[in-house]
Amino acid sequence: MKFLKLFLNNCVPRGVTFLRIARPYSQGPPTIENQDEPPLDGNKKGLVVGVYESDGQFELTEVAAEIDQKSEGKLSQQLSELSCQLKLGRAFAITGVEGYSAVALASFGPKDACFNRMEMLDESKENVRWGVGAGVRLLQSRGCGVVEVDGGGQPDAAAEAAQLAAWRFQEFRSCKEPLVQLRPRAAAPGWAAGAARGAAQNWARFLADMPANKMTPIDLAQAALDVLCPLGVVVEARDREWIETQDMRAFLTVAQGSCEEPAFLECRYTGAKEGAPPVLLVAKGVTFDSGGLCLKDASLMCENRGSMAGAAVVLATLKILATLKTPINVVALIPLCENMISGQCMKVGDVVRALNGVNIQIEDTDMEGRLMLADTLVYGQTIYKPALIIDVATFTRGVLLATGGGAYGCFSNNEAAWRVLQRAGARAGDRPWRFPLWGYYRRQLVDDPSVDLRNKGSGSATSCLGAAFLQRFVCCDWMHVDVTGVGKVAHSAPPYLRKHRMSGRPTRALALALEDIAADAGEKTEE
Incomplete structure (x- = not known):
């Protein structure tokens, strides 16, 4: 049975009197959840x-x-x-x-x-x-x-x-x-809007916190259908056959190491005039990332059910926009798969051709997200001709090492788009920090004369190299958001987020940015 047909019934098989001062809430053992809390x-x-x-x-x-x-x-x-x-x-x-x-x-x-x-x-x-x-x-x-x-x-x-x-x-x-x-x-x-944003971020937290065997690519696609379709968002879940037909070889190269079937989510929210160029949201949806043959350390791997945190954030953002009926057109494209080890998994040194014809040499199988997003970016621009692209992904630990989890990284070729996200982050309490997008980093990815592009490169600035890699597949206004350090497990969290659980960040900041873009577009139309 084909993947698309499984969704026709909206269900996918799972195997497939006294005063006293209490101690402040922050005291007590640093457990994941306070086990001695009484029932509500x-x-x-x-x-x-x-x-x-x-x-x-x-x-x-x-x-x-x-x-x-x-x-x-x-x-x-x-x-x-x-x-x-x-x-x-x-x-x-x-x-x-x-x-x-x-x-x-x-x-x-x-x-x-x-x-x-x-x-x-x-x-x-x-x-x-x-x-x-x-x-x-x-x-x-x-x-x-x-x-x-x-x-x-x-x-x-x-x-x-x-x-x-x-x-x-x-x-x-x-x-x-x-x-x-x-x-x-x-x-x-303002209470209702704030409650909608908080509830949507909680949904992102739930999706990212689910164990990988309970949130497979198909499970995540089903969750998107169940939640977004009733809100008026058009959700299409594509199967492997469709992905092969589109010739997304870079994406399939990542997916081929897992027994779980890949999927490609295409979500369309139309809140503005039909035909107006949409904002294209692209997200990495790796439901479990072992690192492939370049195996991750076990201490890092335990959090990598959250490698689809970017996908969770984008889906939750769509939920906010649809709930609040924001006047903007948004398309979200999310490739979904696992990055696993097997006899069929990608190998170091393999060369794969992306959707735009660029030959990519795989130097590190743990840098799989950029391979998936390369095909997705080319497809999205070809089909939808967007006014702006925003991609969201847990890309590299470089951002975490640079900011210590205090901010997420942002790379952009458009100053106005960066300023919108910066203002939205200030209001949401989820602050971005802009990193350089220089030719210095692009040259470190193309310094091997035998291939067009390398997925790791010769430099050590991993976050900047990741953004430079994606830039090769972009030909319009674009912003790359690397949420590593804030999007997964909250190690140092404000009081309104629980430590040791997925954070769902920066859902509210992204939604506010799109709301501001919609408001600016509305003002220009009135003029």
Whole structure:
């Protein structure tokens, strides 16, 4: 039975009364999930409220001041005792407040926080995320099944943080915990959009966190169909026969080492005028990356179920755009396969011809993503004639070594596109950092006269060489986003993300960038 026919039934076979101060949420053993957390109780209601720092003093938010007045000053009383401990990213529980099992008092940082140009970060939003994330996690650890949130003047950021902090990966627990019910303390514009962005990022986290035997290329294609089609996104899942017909030899070279069948996802979201040039999103979808014959170290391989983090981010971005009905046309192309070892896997020294006729020598089988994206980029430009290309992938550890996980790498041949992503990252709290896209690196990939291009090259700047490789297959405005270091397991995470679980970053930043592009296009049309 052919792959496309399997999707006709939308199902793919699987073998195929007292006050006390609680300890801050951050204390305790550094486990993946706190095993001593009580089960969530739908009858227990909690509230997250904020407190600002202003001229060396603490100042309650409007919601916190209202609760303080109703509780006869209980929050103010505790605040004076917490003055030396309450810092950004920490929250403390206060009980005995009428109507709530517990109230989490969280720091929202300085009251006059704004855009910090040195940090390239909108601190007014990110501080609220940190506070709300800490508060939700604390109330969750106390078994509160319903949590109300004080947005602190940034309801969108508060909603994002609440969704992200409440999420747990529990797909394989026999007794799953119910989800925390989240809602704003008062109706606020922006909450729904923020909640949609947070929920979509959680979906990306789920996809990337699934074990490789439960999230094969076909499983990932099915997940895209199940979630995106009801939102109006056209999703087509192509099989090996179609890929062979398109002559995507570089992609098939990577896929040939695995018993799992490859797939090619083509997703189209039309939110703007029919016929308007789309933004083309391309993502690497390696559902498990062993490194091939250039085998990865075991300590690194355990995270490489997340080598499809780029695909998860792009799919989640489409979910945000479709949910919010963003007026933009977007096409997403995602090659899906595994990079495995077998008697049929690609070998060091092999030469493969890409879709545009470029002969590529494989010097490192662990640099498979660029082979897959080469064919995909050529196909996407030929068929869709995009206004802008953005590719998202976990490409090289060079970005991780350079930024330490503090930012993801960005390479672009278009200044305006880079500025849009930079601004979006500042607002989302997911900051990009621009790396050079120089001829210096391109020359290190073509210095062997026997072939057109090498997949590793002679230099040591792996991230820059990876971008230079892709540039050979691009002939329009383009941005390469390398999410290595931020897109997989969160080793050092803000309070609204769980450590040792996949992060789903930078889903919200990418979606905000596309929303800004749509807004700019709308303004030009009106003119």
